[in-house]
Amino acid sequence: MSIKRNRVLYYVLFCLLISCNTNRYAKTNKLYKAQLKELTEEIKRPLPYPTAPLITTYDSSGTAILSEDTHRQRDAHWVGAVHFNLRKPNYVIIHHTAQDSLEQTLHTFTVPHTQVSAHYVIGHNGEVYQMLNDYLRGWHAGAGKWGSMTDVNSVSLGIELDNNGNEPFSESQIYSLLSLLDTLKTRYNIPTANFLAHSDIAPTRKNDPSALFPWKKLAERGFGLWPDEVLMTPPENFNPVDALRIIGYDTSNLKAAIIAFKRRYIQNDLTPELTVYDQSVLYSLYLKY
Numbered sequence: 001m002s003i004k005r006n007r008v009l010y011y012v013l014f015c016l017l018i019s020c021n022t023n024r025y026a027k028t029n030k031l032y033k034a035q036l037k038e039l040t041e042e043i044k045r046p047l048p049y050p051t052a053p054l055i056t057t058y059d060s061s062g063t064a065i066l067s068e069d070t071h072r073q074r075d076a077h078w079v080g081a082v083h084f085n086l087r088k089p090n091y092v093i094i095h096h097t098a099q100d101s102l103e104q105t106l107h108t109f110t111v112p113h114t115q116v117s118a119h120y121v122i123g124h125n126g127e128v129y130q131m132l133n134d135y136l137r138g139w140h141a142g143a144g145k146w147g148s149m150t151d152v153n154s155v156s157l158g159i160e161l162d163n164n165g166n167e168p169f170s171e172s173q174i175y176s177l178l179s180l181l182d183t184l185k186t187r188y189n190i191p192t193a194n195f196l197a198h199s200d201i202a203p204t205r206k207n208d209p210s211a212l213f214p215w216k217k218l219a220e221r222g223f224g225l226w227p228d229e230v231l232m233t234p235p236e237n238f239n240p241v242d243a244l245r246i247i248g249y250d251t252s253n254l255k256a257a258i259i260a261f262k263r264r265y266i267q268n269d270l271t272p273e274l275t276v277y278d279q280s281v282l283y284s285l286y287l288k289y
C-alpha cells in the first residue's frame with residue numbers, strides 16, 4: 001500500500017475514532033449543559049434572608065422599637081452591586097485514578113451513581129480531557145482538611161492522572177500535567193504552595209498520587225514547595241506536630257498525617273514515624289510556610 005493511501009486510511013480511522021468518542025458522550029454532554037443551565041438560573045436569583053431581620057424605629061418620645069423588617073420583600077431590599085466577577089480556584093489537587101484505563105475513568109465521571117468528577121483527566125500518553133469548566137465545583141476532594149479549610153472542592157481544581165496506583169507516571173503524562181499547571185497557575189494566580197496531593201488533604205482516606213509521583217520535578221517548576229538541598233538540624237524546641245499543622249496537615253490522626261507527608265517528600269519510606277532525616281526535611285519545609 002502506498003504511503004499516501006496509508007495516510008488517507010489513518011485519517012479516516014482517526015475521524016471515526018473522534019466521532020465514536022463524541023457520540024459516546026453526547027448524552028452526558030447534554031446533561032452537563034442542562035445542569036449548567038440550572039446553575040445559571042440559580043445564580044440569577046438573589047438568596048432570600050434565612051430569617052426576618054429586626055429593624056429599629058423610634059416613637060415620638062425617642063424610645064427604640066424593635067420590629068420585624070416589614071420591607072424585606074426581595075425587590076425592596078435587593079440592590080445589585082455592579083462590580084463583580086466569578087470566584088477563582090486557588091488550589092490544585094492532584095490524584096491518580098486507581099483505574100485501569102482512561103476510558104474507564106471517563107465512564108466513571110459520567111455515570112450517575114458514582115458522584116465523583118474532576119476538572120481534568122490526563123492519560124498515560126499525555127492526552128488531556130477537560131470534564132468541567134474551571135469555575136464549576138467538581139466532586140474530587142471529598143471530606144478533607146488543609147489548614148482551616150474544610151470545603152476543598154469549593155476552592156480547588158481536580159486533576160486526575162490515569163494510573164493504577166502501582167505504576168510509574170509516564171514522561172508524556174507529566175509533560176502534559178506541567179503544561180496544564182503552567183496555564184492554570186498563571187490564569188488563576190495560584191500560589192506555589194497550593195499544589196497539593198489528594199492524600200495531603202485527606203490523609204486517613206486517600207493515598208493518591210502514589211509515592212512514585214515526581215513532586216520534586218513539579219516543585220522545580222513552581223508547583224508545590226520543596227525542602228532545601230542542604231538540610232539543617234532543627235533546633236531543640238522544634239515541634240514536628242506543630243510544623244505539620246502549620247504546613248496544613250490535619251494532625252488529628254498523626255500517623256496518617258506523617259505517612260502523607262512522607263509519601264510526598266520522602267517517598268522511599270512510608271513508616272508512620274519521623275526519622276532524624278525526615279525531621280530535617282520537615283523543618284526545611286516548615287521554614288518556607
Ligand SMILES: [Zn+2]
Binds near residue numbers: 094096140198206208
Ligand atoms: Zn484522589
